[in-house]
Structure formats: C-alpha cells, structure tokens
Amino acid sequence: MTVSVDLRHRFEGFTLAARFEAPAGLTALFGRSGSGKSTVVNAVAGLLRPDHARIEIGGRVLADTERGLWLPPEKRRIGYIFQDARLFPHMSVRQNLDYGRKLAPVPPGRAEFDRVVGMLGLEGLLARRPARLSGGETSRVAIGRALLAGPEMILADEPLAALDEARKAEILPYFERLRDELSIPILYVSHAAGEVARLATSVVAIEAGRVSGQGSAAQILGDPGLTPLGAREAGAMLEARVVAHHADGLSEVQAGGQVLWVPRVDRPEGAALRVHVRAQDVMLALVRPEGISALNVIPAVVRDVRPVGADGALVQLGAGMAGAQSTLLARVTARSVSALGLRSGLELFAVLKAVSVARDQAARPD
C-alpha cells in the first residue's frame, strides 16, 4: 500500500509545495525546524485544510480539493502518534487500548488485541493508570492505541522528541518492529539524523516547504546537498553485514567491501545491519595513521567538499572497494580543507571515532 501526497498551501511568510509518495515501510519526513513537516502531517491527518490537496492511500482518496473532496480526520483511518502521548488519565491502560479498538471500523478481536499487547510488551501494564507509567511505557501504550484502531496508515510526529536518550533507546526497537511487521505505510517526522538512519525505509527531505530530495536513508543522509541539517547533525549511513564475533567483545562487519569493528552486536553472522557514522566523528588523514586508538581507519576518496557556515566544510567521501562503495561524510574546519588540500579525487584515510549500529529492516514478504 502506497500513500501519495500532493499539497500546496500558503501561510503569511511561508509557502508549502510538497509532493511525494510513501511506500509500505517507514518513510521519514526529515528536515530542520520550521521546514513544514508538521504542516504536511496535519494536512494528511485532516487537521489542516490546505489551499490545494490530493491525498491517496492505496487508491482510496482522502482529499481532492479540486473535486471538493475532504474527508474529516475520523474518516481517514489514520493512526496518529503524538509527541505527548495524550492518554486518558482516568482510564487504565486496558481501557485506553480499548478506546482505540472501538474506533476501528471492524474492532479487532481478542487475538489481535493480544498480538498488539505482546508486540509492545504491555502485558504487565494493563491494569495501571497512565500516571503510574514511565515515559517510555506511556509511548508504547499510545502506539498500541493507534494500532488497535485498525489504521491504514500511521502518522508519527516526532514521537520520541519528549523522551530522554534512555527512553528513546527503549522505544526505537518498537518502531523497528512496526516497520518490519506492519504492511501499512508509516510517515515518521524527525529532525534527528540518527533516528532516520536507524528507522527509515525511505526518506523525504523537506526544506523551506519543498521536497528537496527523496531516496533511501543511505542516499539522502550521505548527500551533503540533500541532508537538511547542515554540518552539525549530518552523518552517513552504511549498509553492513555481520561477519564474525570476536572474544574481545567486538564484532566484525562488512560495509561496501570494507571491514569495520563495532562493539559486539547481538545479531547472528550474516545478519544485515545499519551503521550510522556522524560527520563530526570522522577525521581525515593524508597518510594512514599508526599508533592510534581508533579501530576503524578506512581508505577513501574525496567526492565533494561543501562549505558550511563561515569556517567549516562537509566532505563527502567514497569508501570501500570499487563496485561496492559506501558514502561517508566528514565535518572539518575550513583551515583543514586548505591544510590538507582537500579536493575531489584526493585519496586519503577516514578515521572513524565512533559508530552506532542498528539492525536493518527485515526482508519484507511483499
């Protein structure tokens, strides 16, 4: 099932003109604050009626303003997951979930209720009131309530933004499961490159109310012209595979024909992984450095050097064997650009100070 969205809207001082398709899986709407992500989500949800809109889910038309068609939010069959979970405080977790269930055109039976409760690990929480849940537990209940309403699509607007790092780490695997186990599209708003690298099947980059690029997470995050966050948050994503686990606590993975060492990952040999490397965690050296503690030193070639701000640059690198290239980004100072003579085609070494690893999307049955 695919969602297709075509929106035009004018606020004073801001024009939205966004058109994209979101396939099954998780599509991240990725852009800096004020770029228009929430306006897109609100229009898709039916909470904002734009000047022009055509929105379709798997052939079902939710809005076509040319023809005067505009379904109200409750007729759209969209599960909405907010930043603040908005649970009913006077109801138990079970009653909150039941509320979602009763919204479904065909309320799911006991088996489906149990499946959602099991998937989100809510078994032990059903009798509790929201006031006695942690932030992460609250988010899981909100996700469950959205799923039980039998949605044809999930909209999640920065669902992790209100959580601290530990709670984020607790919830991210549940979004991975939604992505891998549901056959409906998930539109997920984020301005966090790490989250997008970990979760997105495809990415729609939004800049100043327009779609500036669409592609896989690796393509969008690795392109300094498309990654919408400038140098500070930028980072590339590599598709990798587990090769072996070693007794000293490290796992060996292959990315683009290149060996990388990462802290031990709990995945079998051969499993697909995503490795996220932030641009600010990549150093560049003209000769292979020796006697340093960084484990990952990769031969690379400069593809692009793009000035960022007054005194910095984002360097796009091709790394790995010919034919299996990966893209990395490095954040360097303007001084380093001239001291190292950085230019397209220059061969050098990328020193990765830190990498983070997530499981890759499971193969979809369809």
Ligand SMILES: Nc1ncnc2c1ncn2[C@@H]1O[C@H](COP(=O)(O)OP(=O)(O)OP(=O)(O)O)[C@@H](O)[C@H]1O
């Ligand atoms: N109701 C409104 N009236 C006028 N301007 C609006 C309205 N809603 C949003 N805007 C403007 O539209 C632009 C896009 O806002 P939007 O909330 O969609 O961005 P965003 O990418 O979701 O940002 P954030 O990540 O900060 O939530 C902003 O300039 C905002 O000020």
